[in-house]
Amino acid sequence: EPEVTQTPSHQVTQMGQEVILRCVPISNHLYFYWYRQILGQKVEFLVSFYNNEISEKSEIFDDQFSVERPDGSNFTLKIRSTKLEDSAMYFCASSRAQNTEAFFGQGTRLTVV
């Protein structure tokens, strides 16, 4: 069964460092998403991506964040200069269309120290 895969499963980084979280969406999907969940809080939408551009982003997704689909299979989330409050579980998701089921990866736990 096709699935969304995320790497790494856990990343520890120092404050101020850049991190790249990687995702491989399901191959025939066209819409890609990043969500995050700070421990004990809600799962929050960060950004959606379609046709090689951002289609929607939340107020959380500021200039420190960027997304890219560099090679037609990977979908990455970059945080340019991490802060302590960026520590969270980051989920990637993909869907075939905007109104079809979104499939989620298992998440990357980012810890900023």
Place this chain on the structure above:
Amino acid sequence: GNSVTQMEGPVTLSEEAFLTINCTYTATGYPSLFWYVQYPGEGLQLLLKATKADDKGSNKGFEATYRKETTSFHLEKGSVQVSDSAVYFCALRRRAGGTSYGKLTFGQGTILTVHP
């Protein structure tokens, strides 16, 4: 704006007990409603959904009915199993002008633990 509120957890039940996890929402228009489940070490999986008022979503013995009058989508199961232990998330996806947008708005999640 849109929001989803779930009952506070965690919830601990014995096997074969009845489960209810409450979910209420605030949204403009007529959103689609979802329950996602996250088993330990895995990603979020769609459990069930309902796209219009009075629709009932069901899967694996779980049910939820879209109640527009009470803006609710409570999750129920008549007899839980140990294997149902997971985190359950209620979510909505807005719809505008007949078009559904992809962004999901989630509740905070409810941890369910079922003991033998």
